[in-house]
Amino acid sequence: MSVNLTFQDGTAILTIDNPPLNLISAEVRAGLLRAMAEVTAQGAKRLVITGAGTVFVAGADATEFGRPPVAPHLNDVLAELATLPIPTIAAMNGTALGGGLEIALACRSRIAAPAAQLGLPEVTLGLIPGAGGTQRLPRLVGIKVALEMIVEGKAISAAKGQAIGLVDLVANDPMAAALTFDAPAVIADQRPAPSADAEAVQAMHAQIKRRFAGQIAPAIAIDLVSSSATLPLAEGLTQERAAFLTLRTSPQAAALRHVFFAERAAANRGRDYPKPLHPMTTAIVVGGGNMGASIAYALAVAGLEVTVVERDAAAAGRAEANLNKLVDQGVSRGSLSASEGLAVQSRLRGLVGYSALPPADLAIEAAFEDMGVKQAIFAELEAALPAQTILATNTSYLDVNLLASGLKDPSRCLGLHFFSPAHIMKLLEIVKGDATAPQTLGAAFALARRLGKVPVVSGVCDGFIGNRILMRYRQEANRLLVEGALPDQVDAAMRGFGMAMGPFEAQDMSGLDIAYANIKRQGGAGVPLVERLVEDYQRLGRKSGAGWYDYDAGGRAADSSLVADVIRATSEALHLTRGDFPADAIVERITLAMIAEACAILDEGIAGRPQDIDLVMIHGYGFPRWRGGLMHHADSLGDLRDRYSALAETDPKSWVVPPLLRRLADRGQSLASLN
Structure with missing residues (x-):
């Protein structure tokens, strides 16, 4: 039984037992109703609700959200609970999330274990x-x-819950405490309404415009919470239920559920590979620049002893400064306590050269993007380290197979592509070379879990999954410029779509010199705009005070007349007639280009599943989570063959109908069918 009921000295003890997380299913809801009827029939003097194991209730069963609601509904069950004439106490022995916390809210009192996490996510x-x-x-x-x-x-801690009035008592044994706790006489649903707080409501509306642009649910939640101060409880509950049912079937809810399950699947993908015999305890990072220092810091925060290798004393000094800055930031921002900061610092050490390298479980090179430099580093690491040390490259673009080809044992080599800043960004592309051993991949997944990363396996190609799509994104954005758009129009359109930043403001942030180097490495294909800005005007982005935009001393961006002139001159040189592009046309062109590249990546086996691409784009490139990722969004657009055919008619060199989409459409299937 998923709900068990026992009696002890007049107290009814209701235990929700639906392992492993005690999720609220239709069976659990029905069991709660049956149990409450039995409690009333037996004349119990109090009711204590708890969870089996170490979890109270971790929420609803999300797999039910894609199907029609099944009675009894939780709101009806809790209406019954909230009006029981006897003391009701939630003994929260562990996590109480979503519907789990709502069960506790419908009780008269709440007692929580110290480790319990409480939230409504x-x-x-x-x-x-x-x-x-x-x-x-x-x-x-x-x-x-x-x-x-x-x-x-x-989620908040039990202690925080007690401080704000959500939790009545924090106890090591919530069940034992609940048996004797002096519960209030007032019935849960007779609590007085809260005082109105227009200032808090206004501030939260302003916050969601910044943090949750494009999302529907946050604003509805604000209005419902605000209404609790003025509406009778019954009316507020009715409005809440109606809003919940509407949102439950919304495209945004479907997209976010898709991401939720994709993230869960990614976390479990490591089960496909051998489990490491022991956890990693030591690591070497070659290169202490911004990226290398960030990787080293992330490893040290996760508990590894990390040696950062530099080529000379001056570079080692800069690396030490970078690491100290990251630790100081962690402490000042509250992500580390002062003692934790000292512990992290004690796990970081610098070293010049390779002659005195300590043994390590993992070595990651984070040097600049030059194959010769990286091959030389790998040769040094192979000579200095034990044969079982995993050798990883943080390259963003280069051929991992070529890099591994010079090793005696290429099976221990792979790519670990962190995203900047590595201690914050959640994505980790695990790049599998032709010779990479399953044991090496298993160790990489274990490391990703330890670092709290979202791991995605990629095959070897230029740019792997994310940067390859990014290249196509930028190429199409540049093409739109010479056909009639301007940088601020493209950036505004993509922000309106939900991207964290537009392509040109993002490129100014990372540096046009980096984009220029990649263009040259690839042979200079595409519209020659970056080349003109870098070669003719030394515009490198924010770092030089000028890129696609002009920047004042305070870093504020302004449209550049010089850039506009360069764009128009390039249009003329290419014999293109400039036109007007509304925002929706810009978004369609760019997203179709990205989808086409992603389909090619799937067809080539670089990515294993469409949902892997979704995770890469969301966690690495700011694609709007509420759209479900690039491939989920592609499915939402329907049959795209006619749109690609129309583009191919006007520009057959740049566009074709992606073969994968054609095959799927012919079979009546979607990209999701490949997950």
Whole structure:
């Protein structure tokens, strides 16, 4: 049984037992109703609700969200619980999320174990709490705190819960404490309404415009929480339920569920490879620049002893400064305590040269993008380190097979492509070379889990998954410029679509010199705009005060008349007639280009599944999560063959109907069928 009921000295003990997370399924909901009826029939004097194992209830079963609701519904179950005439106590022995916390809110009292995490994360799935969370939580903690918990969707600790009034008692044994706890006489749904807080509501609306642009659920959640101060509880609950049911079937909720399950699948992909015999404890990072230092810091935070290798004392000094800065930032921002900062610092050491390298489980080179330099580093590492040390490259573009070809044992070589800044960005592309051993991949997945990364396996090609799509993205954006658009129009259109940044402001951030080097490495194909800006005007982006935009002393961007002139001159040189591009046309051209490249990546076996590409684009390149990623978005657009055919008619050199999409459409299948 997923719900068990026992009696002890007049107390009914209801245990939700649906391992491993005690998720709320239709069976659990029905079991709760049956148990409450039995509690009433037996004349129990109090009811204690707890979870089996180490979890209270981790939320609803998300697999049900894609199907029609099945009675009994949780809101109806909790309406019954909230009006029981006996003391009701939630003994939260562990995590209480979503519907789990809503069960606790419908009780008169809540007792939590010290390690319990409490939260209402529904907004992260494109929903709002649908069983009383937006109405009962503010009646306990007030409008401002309820908004923070519901709109931001972050869990809080039991201690924080007690401090804000959500938790009545923190106890090592919540069940034992609940048996004697003096619960209040007031029925849960007779709590007074919270005071209105227009300032908090206005501030949260302003915040979601910045942080959740394009998403529907956050604004609805704010309005519902705000209404708890003025609406009778029954009316507020009715409005909440109606909003929940509408959002439940929305495209955004479907997209966010897709990402949720894709992330879960990615985390479990390591099971396909041999489990390491022991966890990594030591690592070497070659190169202490911004990227190398960030990788080393991330490894040290995860508990590894890290040696950072540089070529000379001056470079080692700069690396040490970079590492110290990262530790200081971690402490100042609260991600590390002062003692944790000292511990991380103690696990970091610098070294000049390779002659005194300590043994290590992993060595990562993070030098600049030059094959000769990286091959020389690998030769030094192979000579100095034990045969079982994994040798990894952080290259963003270069051929991992060629890099491994000079090793005596290429099976221990792979790419670990971190994204900048490596200690913050969640994505880790694990690049599998032709000779990479399964054991090496298993160790990489174990490391990704330890670092809290989203791991995606990529085959070997120029740019792997993400940067290869990025190249096509930028090429199409440049093409739009010479056909009539300007940088600010393209950037605004892509931000409106939901990208974190437009392509040109992002390139100014990373540096046009980096883009220029890649263009030269690839033979200079494409529209020659970056070349003109770098070669003729030394415009390198923000670092030089001028790139696609002009920048003042405070770093504020302004449109550049010089860049506009260069673009128009290039259009003329290419004999192109400039036209007008509305935002939706810009978005369509760029997204179709990205989708076409992604389809080629799938066809070539570089990516294993469409959902892998979705994760890469979301976690590495700012693609809007609420659109589900690039390939989920492609499916949402329907049959794309006619759109590609129209583009191919006007520009057959640049466009074809992607063969993969043609095959899928002929079979009546979607990209999702390949997941």
